[in-house]
Amino acid sequence: SQTIHQWPATLVQPVGSPLSLECTVEGTSNPNLYWYRQAAGRGLQLLFYSVGIGQISSEVPQNLSASRPQDRQFILSSKKLLLSDSGFYLCAWSVPGAGQPQHFGDGTRLSIL
Amino acid sequence: AQSVAQPEDQVNVAEGNPLTVKCTYSVSGNPYLFWYVQYPNRGLQFLLKYITGDNLVKGSYGFEAEFNKSQTSFHLKKPSALVSDSALYFCAVRASNAGKSTFGDGTTLTVKP
Numbered sequence: 001s002q003t004i005h006q007w008p009a010t011l012v013q014p015v016g017s018p019l020s021l022e023c024t025v026e027g028t029s030n031p032n033l034y035w036y037r038q039a040a041g042r043g044l045q046l047l048f049y050s051v052g053i054g055q056i057s058s059e060v061p062q063n064l065s066a067s068r069p070q071d072r073q074f075i076l077s078s079k080k081l082l083l084s085d086s087g088f089y090l091c092a093w094s095v096p097g098a099g100q101p102q103h104f105g106d107g108t109r110l111s112i113l
Numbered sequence: 114a115q116s117v118a119q120p121e122d123q124v125n126v127a128e129g130n131p132l133t134v135k136c137t138y139s140v141s142g143n144p145y146l147f148w149y150v151q152y153p154n155r156g157l158q159f160l161l162k163y164i165t166g167d168n169l170v171k172g173s174y175g176f177e178a179e180f181n182k183s184q185t186s187f188h189l190k191k192p193s194a195l196v197s198d199s200a201l202y203f204c205a206v207r208a209s210n211a212g213k214s215t216f217g218d219g220t221t222l223t224v225k226p
Contacts, residue, residue, distance in 0.1 A: 006156075034213075043218040044157075044203070057212070090156055098209050099145045099164040104156030 002027035006091045006105030014113050019064075019078040021108050023091030026072065031093040033074040034102060035066055038088040050074060051096065086112045115140040117206045119217035126194045127225055134189040134220045136204030140211075146187040147205040147214065148178055157203060163187060174198070194224045 003026045013019060025031050035047040046059045048066035056066050063082060067075045074091060088109050092102040117138045126132045138144055145164055149157040161172025168180045178189045189202060201221050207214040 044216045046213060049213055051212075059213075092156070098207050098211065099162065101147055101149075101159040101162055102157075102214065103159065104149075106156045107154070109154070 002093075002103065004091065004093055004103060004105040006108060008108055009106065010109045010111075012111045012113060013081050015083055016080050019076070019081050019085070019110070021076040021089055021091075021110075023074045023076075023105055024072055025074075025093045028072070028093070028095065030071060030096065032096055032100075033068060034092040034094075035074065035076050036090040036092065038090060038107075044090070047076070081112050083112050086110055115144075115206050115208050115211060115215045117204050117215055117217040119202075119204055119220045121220050122218075123221045123223065125223045125225065128196050129193050132189075132191050132194040132198070132222065132224070134202050134204075134222060136187045136189065136217060138185050138187060138204070138206040140206055140208045143209045145207045145209065145214075146178075146180065147207075148172065148176070148187075148189050149203045149205065149216075151201040151203065151219075160189070194222075196224050196226055198222060199224045 006023045034049045036044045038044050050056050050068045065077050088107050090104050090107045092104045094100045094102045147162045148160040151157045160176050161170050163170045163180045171177045176191050180187050201219045203219050204217040205214045
């Protein structure tokens with residue numbers, strides 16, 4: 001069966017520090033991969049999505065970036081965190097195709113001090 | 114363009130009563146519609162989807178949803194609510210030719226004993 005791993009579960013970082021969040025998927029090949037941010041337990045903001053290695057679509061211009069160095073690995077990064085980067089970050093995968101649901105990891109709660 | 118609206122931030126029901134969580138959508142072409150549930154500090158879990166065919170879709174944990182094309186709605190329903198159904202519910206839409214889904218802002222369901 002397919003599983004998605006996301007770590008760390010919680011992270012506290014100072015303003016201006018770098019960030020690296022990692023997400024890996026097991027049990028499937030060539031998945032679509034997604035990074036979302038959720039503020040205050042409400043709506044989801046799509047940050048990036050990827051349909052293949054090295055193929056990244058950015059949805060929101062900001063100081064975050066994403067990379068997909070391997071088929072089932074998706075990394076969210078920042079060179080310098082801002083206070084506004086605080087939130088709950090969720091990684092998700094889906095089988096390619098418009099009718100396929102997304103499957104989410106359990107998220108990383110990021111607090112910026 | 115595609116969009117989805119969940120008109121109620123909060124829905125309260127008594128245990129054993131039927132529940133409805135509302136969702137309306139706007140999309141060009143045929144819609145693919147999804148419902149997800151999120152428990153505190155967890156990722157979203159897929160409940161059910163409508164792609165084509167029967168307007169009444171059955172999903173996990175006894176939930177079902179009714180697709181209504183004329184009203185552009187996809188309301189989530191359950192005949193008898195459980196306290197354990199208390200969670201945040203998200204509706205999502207994706208056009209058949211779209212690269213990504215659009216999520217609603219979520220509805221908090223509270224089931225009281």
